[in-house]
Every structure is written in structure tokens, then in C-alpha cells.
Amino acid sequence: MNETAKLGKAISVRLPQKDQEEYTELIERAGLTVSESVRSLVQQVLASCRALDLSSMEVRCEFHWRTPDPDHQFPEHVGDLRVTVSPPAGLAEADLARLVFVIPEFFTDQGEPFRIDSFHFHRVSTPRIEISSTRIRRNVLSFRVIEGVWRAGIFDYGTATDRAAMEERIRQDVSTHIARSIACFLLGQLPETRLLTQDEVAGANKRLFPPTRTDAES
Template structure:
């Protein structure tokens, strides 16, 4: 079954390339639109980031009874599941989500010290450090809830935190893979040119 064609992408090419494309299409009894569509579909299907089946499992738990901050601070753990096996031994950086409500932060997420990572643009809106890293696919941190009313309704902030953490971690994995592919392509190019 063919996919529904409900979107349009416009590309700019030189007039020489356009003429050659049209000539080749005539020879193969095809249309330029069909050829470009095939190229795009093949690119998407064969790209390493397609169909990785990444999932992020998150677990929220209470601090020990002895901790005086347990009434507003909660443990948060994340684990990356799926994807490529080479992610098993890598440190993958990502940005922690920020949860500002106008000028205030009703709750926030922070990393434990060994899951913090400094890299370009890892400072948040209000100057807070938001650089983080997965180590062997895992991350640990905490949730800080600053509004007492929210503590009575944990679903209001837990759902938001889980969704945003998943987005940020998967975005970090995509960036890591794209950088790895680019690095490998550069190394291959330099080897070929020598």
C-alpha cells in the first residue's frame, strides 16, 4: 500500500540539472516528481536514525524517610531502551528541560553531580546549568516541586516532566548519532583524499 501524498517539498536546482533530470525521466518513462519522491523515501528509509525504536523509561520515587527534603524533592531516574548497541558504552549529552510558568519555576529537574555535563549552550533561560549526560544509557537526578498545591496533585507535574525528559533525551541521542555519522564521513573523506 502506497503512502498518502499529502505534503509538498520544494527544491531549488540549477537549470542544467533540471534539463538533465527531465531528459532522464523521459528516457525512463517517469516524472521528475516521482523520481524526487523515490529519492526522498529511500533517503528516509535508509537513514540510520529512522526506525531506531528508541524509548526512555522514567521512574519517580520518594527520598528516604530520613531525608528532611523528601516532602518536595523526588528521585528521578531515566533509562534509554532500544537503538543501536554502540550506545551502551557511550556518554550521550542532552539538555534538561526547563519548566517556567511566566517568570517562576513551579518545578524543575536537576542531575546528580556525575550526570552533569558541560558543553556549548548548556546554560538555561535564567542562567541555570542544564547540561546532562546518559552514562551507559542511564541518568539520575531529582525533581524539585516549589508549589505546595502541586504536591497534592503529582500527576500535574509528573506527566509533563516525563514527556519533556523523553523528548530531550531522544533529541540528545539523535544529535549524538548525527555527529558520529558526520565524524565518520569526514574520516572516510580524509582517508580517500590521502
């Protein structure tokens, strides 16, 4: 059995040509291969991840279901979700506010049985950062937490999904995504397209919480 087969599936990485050429020249001049270098980088990240202390982190999901009303303007809007994020030691609240998360989607072979969608003030949609669904046109998936909280609506598209099962799936996918995103940030693995600047956070909060007259005069 060759070395590649023993290691498992190969990883493909796309880089700008200039970066690829510079990186390849660096590695090969040291008598290494790009494969050996990438393997070493992955192993270093995993070793650092295993050493992270995330024991104090908590992601708590609260579900608030609506009474069914077929005459409601949006009968598919069946409830709301409130997610409270308590960051782990080593992650400041100001840094948590900068992270851009991505809403999990719940498609099956039969379509989309249910969906969660950020309240508008949690959505991240700027000329620099916007993550949209590849399956639902104009559906923005990127969101941020505000003072450690994210709020979203829950939409059921007539599939009669059991609410307990829906809660469990949403809780599992949302909690895992937020926890893994925080871990990636602490490991330096989140790209710039998943990080707001402090000025961007301040600007978004200013629109959400406009200064009072007293604040303006002080």
C-alpha cells in the same frame, strides 16, 4: 501566492563570514540559490529521519517521591527521578555515553512551578562544554547518562502541582528530548558542543569510579 508563502516560515541561519562566503560561492556557481540548497538539506535530513528504526529504543522514567517534611533542610526537594535509556539498534553504549543532553525547563507565565536537576556526577560542566539556563543563573542543564542511566532531583516550589500531572509532564519532556537527541546523533546533526570525546568520558568516569588497588597493579 508566492513560493515562500507556500513553503511556510523562512529559516534564518547564522554562519561565520568565511564559511558563508565559501558556501554561497559554491552554491551560486552551480546555478542554485542558498534557499534552494538549505531546503534540499532539510528535506534530506527529514527523509533520513523517517527511515530511522528506533523501535528498540526505550526511555523509562521512574519516580521516587519523598514523604513531605517541612523541617527538612531542603523541603522543596520532593523526590528523585531515575531515567534508564536503552539505545536503538545501531547506537553503541560507548556512543550513548558521549551524548550531552539538556534538562527540560518548566516555566510558565507565573514562574517556575517545579524543576528537575541532575545529580552532580551526571552534570557536564567543562571548559569546552556547558549548557546553562538562560533564566536561572548558574543552573547547569547539560548532562550525560552513565551506563545508560541518568539520575536527577525533583524540586517543587510551593505551587502544589499535582504529582500525577508533574510525572506526566516530566516523563513526556524528558523522553522526547532524549529520543530526539539520539535521533539527531544518528543523523549526524549533533554539534561538537553536544558530544563528549572518548577521553572526556573516560576522565569523568575515572573521577567517579577511581581504580582499585588491584586495577592499578594489573
